[in-house]
Amino acid sequence: MPDDVVSLFSDTGTQPTAAMRAAMAAAEVGDEQEGQDPTVNRLQERVAGLLGTESALWFPSGTMCNLVAVKLHTQPGDVVIAEAQAHVVRAESGGAALASGVLVETIRTARGIFTAAELEAAFDRVHTVPAPWGAPAGLICVEQTHNLGGGSVWPLDALAAVADCARGRGVPVHMDGARLLNASTASGVPPAAFAAAVDSVWIDFTKGLGAPIGAVLAGSSAFIRRARRYKQLFGGGMRQAGIAAAGCLHALDHHVERLAVDHAHARLLARGLDAVDGIRLRSPEPETNIVFFDARGLGMSNAEFLDRLAASGVRMSSIGGWIRAVTHLDVSRADIDRVITAIRDIAHSS
Numbered sequence: 001m002p003d004d005v006v007s008l009f010s011d012t013g014t015q016p017t018a019a020m021r022a023a024m025a026a027a028e029v030g031d032e033q034e035g036q037d038p039t040v041n042r043l044q045e046r047v048a049g050l051l052g053t054e055s056a057l058w059f060p061s062g063t064m065c066n067l068v069a070v071k072l073h074t075q076p077g078d079v080v081i082a083e084a085q086a087h088v089v090r091a092e093s094g095g096a097a098l099a100s101g102v103l104v105e106t107i108r109t110a111r112g113i114f115t116a117a118e119l120e121a122a123f124d125r126v127h128t129v130p131a132p133w134g135a136p137a138g139l140i141c142v143e144q145t146h147n148l149g150g151g152s153v154w155p156l157d158a159l160a161a162v163a164d165c166a167r168g169r170g171v172p173v174h175m176d177g178a179r180l181l182n183a184s185t186a187s188g189v190p191p192a193a194f195a196a197a198v199d200s201v202w203i204d205f206t207k208g209l210g211a212p213i214g215a216v217l218a219g220s221s222a223f224i225r226r227a228r229r230y231k232q233l234f235g236g237g238m239r240q241a242g243i244a245a246a247g248c249l250h251a252l253d254h255h256v257e258r259l260a261v262d263h264a265h266a267r268l269l270a271r272g273l274d275a276v277d278g279i280r281l282r283s284p285e286p287e288t289n290i291v292f293f294d295a296r297g298l299g300m301s302n303a304e305f306l307d308r309l310a311a312s313g314v315r316m317s318s319i320g321g322w323i324r325a326v327t328h329l330d331v332s333r334a335d336i337d338r339v340i341t342a343i344r345d346i347a348h349s350s
C-alpha cells in the first residue's frame with residue numbers, strides 16, 4: 001500500500017493544523033467544572049451568538065450532547081420519535097435507553113428528512129392506545145445534516161413544518177446538528193435560522209470543522225442550567241478544557257467558509273464515480289460532504305472493492321450495505337483526482 005493514504009473514511013479523521021495546534025498551545029485556561037475556563041467561556045458565548053440561543057455549554061463529545069438533551073427533554077417511559085437511521089438511534093450504543101429509559105419510534109425515509117405528515121403518522125402510531133396505556137411521545141429528534149441519509153440537508157421550511165407539528169402536540173424538538181454548519185454552507189440558510197425552529201441544538205467541532213475535541217449544546221438559559229448537572233453526572237465535566245476549546249474557536253475562525261470546498265470535492269467525486277460503468281450512486285448529487293455508492297456492478301462485493309481500493313492507498317467505509325466516502329479538511333482536489341483514477345483502474349481490471 002502507498003505510504004500516502006487518502007482517507008475518505010470519515011470527516012472525524014482530520015489532523016489539527018499547525019495553526020490550530022499553536023492556538024491550542026497558547027490558550028488561556030482555568031477550571032472548566034467551576035465555569036472558570038476563559039477560553040471555554042468564550043467558545044460558549046460565540047456558539048450561543050452563532051446559533052442565536054440564550055446560552056450554550058461545552059461538551060467533550062456530540063454523543064454526550066445527545067445523551068444529555070434526551071435526558072432533559074424526556075421522562076423515563078416516554079417515546080422519542082426519530083428517523084430510523086438517526087445517529088441517536090443507531091450509533092450511540094443505546095445511550096438514550098440506558099440514561100433516559102425511553103422507547104424509540106422511528107420514521108423510515110430515503111434521505112433522513114421526514115415530513116410533517118410522516119411525523120403526524122408517527123404520533124398516531126405512538127398514541128394508538130390512549131393514555132394511561134399508551135406511552136406518551138416526549139421528544140422529536142432531527143439530524144442536520146443527516147449522516148446516513150447521505151449528508152442531506154433539512155430545508156428550513158421542512159424543518160419548520162415538522163416543528164409546528166410537534167409544537168401542536170406540545171412536544172419539543174431536539175436537533176443533532178453535528179454537521180449543522182455544513183447544512184448552512186450548502187443551503188445559505190444561517191445556522192441561527194435552523195436553530196430558531198428547535199428547542200435545543202448542538203454542533204460538533206470534530207467533523208468537518210477539523211478540531212480534535214469538543215461539541216457545544218445550545219438552548220434556553222433554563223435548559224443549559226439543567227444541562228450542566230447532567231454533563232457533570234455523566235462525567236463530562238472537564239478541567240483545563242480551554243486547550244481543546246481554543247481549537248474549536250480556531251475552527252470557527254478558519255474552517256467554516258472552507259466547508260464549501262469539501263462539498264465541491266464531494267460533487268467532483270460523485271461525478272467521477274458516475275462516469276464509471278458498474279458504480280451506482282445512491283443519490284445523483286451529494287448535498288454536502290458525504291457520498292454513498294455501490295460497486296457491486298463491477299462484479300465484486302463492496303468489501304472486495306474496499307480492499308482493492310485500500311491496496312491503492314484509498315480508504316472508505318462500508319455502512320448499511322453502501323460504501324461511504326466523506327470529504328474533509330485533509331482531502332485536496334488532487335486527492336479526489338487520485339481517488340477517481342484508482343477507482344477507474346479497479347473498474348478496468350475487473
Ligand SMILES: *Cc1c(COP(=O)(O)O)cnc(C)c1O
Binds near residue numbers: 146
Ligand atoms: C459524529 C456524530 C455524532 C456524535 O458525535 P461525537 O462527537 O463523535 O460523539 C452524533 N450525530 C451525528 C449525526 C454524527 O455524525
